[in-house]
Amino acid sequence: xxxxxxxxxxxxxxxxxxxxxxxxxxxxxxxxxxxxxxxxxxxxxxxxxxxxxxxxxxxxxxxxxxxxxxxxxxxxxxxxxxxxxxxxxxxxxxxxxxxxxxxxxxxxxxxxxxxxxxxxxxxxxxxxxxxxxxxxxxxxxxxxxxxxxxxxxxxxxxxxxxxxxxxxxxxxxxxxxxxxxxxxxxxxxxxxxxxxxxxxxxxxxxxxxxxxxxxxxxxxxxxxxxxxxxxxxxxxxxxxx
Numbered sequence: 741x742x743x744x745x746x747x748x749x750x751x752x753x754x755x756x757x758x759x760x761x762x763x764x765x766x767x768x769x770x771x772x773x774x775x776x777x778x779x780x781x782x783x784x785x786x787x788x789x790x791x792x793x794x795x796x797x798x799x800x801x802x803x804x805x806x807x808x809x810x811x812x813x814x815x816x817x818x819x820x821x822x823x824x825x826x827x828x829x830x831x832x833x834x835x836x837x838x839x840x841x842x843x844x845x846x847x848x849x850x851x852x853x854x855x856x857x858x859x860x861x862x863x864x865x866x867x868x869x870x871x872x873x874x875x876x877x878x879x880x881x882x883x884x885x886x887x888x889x890x891x892x893x894x895x896x897x898x899x900x901x902x903x904x905x906x907x908x909x910x911x912x913x914x915x916x917x918x919x920x921x922x923x924x925x926x927x928x929x930x931x932x933x934x935x936x937x938x939x940x941x942x943x944x945x946x947x948x949x950x951x952x953x954x955x956x957x958x959x960x961x962x963x964x965x966x967x968x969x970x971x972x973x974x975x976x977x978x979x980x981x
Contacts, residue, residue, distance in 0.1 A: 764868030801950030
């Protein structure tokens with residue numbers, strides 16, 4: 741299936757600040773941080789592309805935004821939603837078309853419990869590899885589907901695999917979207933090679949920074965296990981989640 745190929749491609753591209761296609765750039769926040777522990781690559785991205793409504797951090801430096809990419813269901817999203825409800829936290833869930841079509845109960849629960857839905861592309865295609873008409877369709881087809889099925893209007897787009905170009909940033913903006921990248925992510929999407937929970941929690945805690953947009957994948961058993969402790973740890977550091 742096309743979206744599976746896209747997820748596999750993401751595994752190769754995430755975190756690599758290099759050209760990913762003839763017109764594309766593979767986003768990565770890099771490892772260098774400023775005095776506030778914020779990745780310099782994310783701040784440089786904001787400075788360069790905020791004119792297109794594209795952001796890798798939030799300007800509220802007391803805040804951390806939790807985001808989850810929803811490529812397919814692996815049995816952990818309900819647990820994640822339970823934890824978010826218990827901790828009184830809302831998150832952003834970026835849906836693919838396949839997820840929006842198949843997982844209606846979970847998507848409706850996200851809406852009912854006050855979470856935000858984001859657009860992750862109808863087929864999870866890398867937009868810079870498409871012509872302009874196809875790139876527009878990749879965004880607008882899912883946008884229209886979610887309105888029709890759920891009565892919900894999405895406002896934020898996340899580029900599949902973090903692969904973008906200046907042209908496609910403009911395309912998303914022209915369709916009324918702001919683009920949300922991230923300022924921290926880790927390798928959590930390999931379902932047969934999950935990070936050890938204690939080490940993952942320490943990594944996420946040590947990477948915390950004001951204005952962080954944290955990218956997590958809901959297919960991760962580790963994320964589902966540590967989410968409650970992570971929220972507690974981040975709040976203990978003084979952040980609003």
